[in-house]
Amino acid sequence: MKELLEQYKRIQAMKESLSHVRSDIPGLVSDEAIQLINDQLNVRLDSLAHQIVRLIQNGPPDEPQPICKPLWAVIAAGEPDSKARARGMFGGAKYQLFFTKEDAIKHAGNLDEFKVVQVWGE
Numbered sequence: 001m002k003e004l005l006e007q008y009k010r011i012q013a014m015k016e017s018l019s020h021v022r023s024d025i026p027g028l029v030s031d032e033a034i035q036l037i038n039d040q041l042n043v044r045l046d047s048l049a050h051q052i053v054r055l056i057q058n059g060p061p062d063e064p065q066p067i068c069k070p071l072w073a074v075i076a077a078g079e080p081d082s083k084a085r086a087r088g089m090f091g092g093a094k095y096q097l098f099f100t101k102e103d104a105i106k107h108a109g110n111l112d113e114f115k116v117v118q119v120w121g122e
Contacts, residue, residue, distance in 0.1 A: 001055050008048045015041050070118050071097045072104035077115040 015038065022034050057069055074096065098104040101116060108114040 001052065004048055004052050004055070008045060008052065011041050011045050011048070015045075069099060070101075071099065072101050072116055073097055073119045074104050074108040074114050074116055077113055 018034060018037060018041075021028060022031075053071070057071075096107065097119065098107065101118075104116040108116055
């Protein structure tokens with residue numbers, strides 16, 4: 001788990017460095033190349049995030065593997081789910097995860113402004 005988190009942090013740092021290169025030295029690398037690199041880093045971050053969540057849900061590999069539990073999130077009610085999930089910096093998620101739908105509903109409070117959606121598992 002520690003190694004996965006370190007990889008995740010390194011890739012996030014690469015994305016930040018790429019952003020600085022784009023803004024501090026315009027024209028050094030084409031916008032298309034930067035976008036391609038950024039897309040590849042996003043794919044790697046997504047893969048690492050899934051591995052980290054799987055470890056959190058299932059515990060260490062030497063323990064018996066339980067069935068993956070679903071994760072729930074509270075997002076803004078007035079926009080499509082995919083848009084609400086991707087409002088963070090560099091497209092990163094900006095929501096809190098819950099292991100049960102009931103906990104997510106308690107956190108949401110006013111369900112007129114927020115909605116609870118499943119973001120992982122079945």
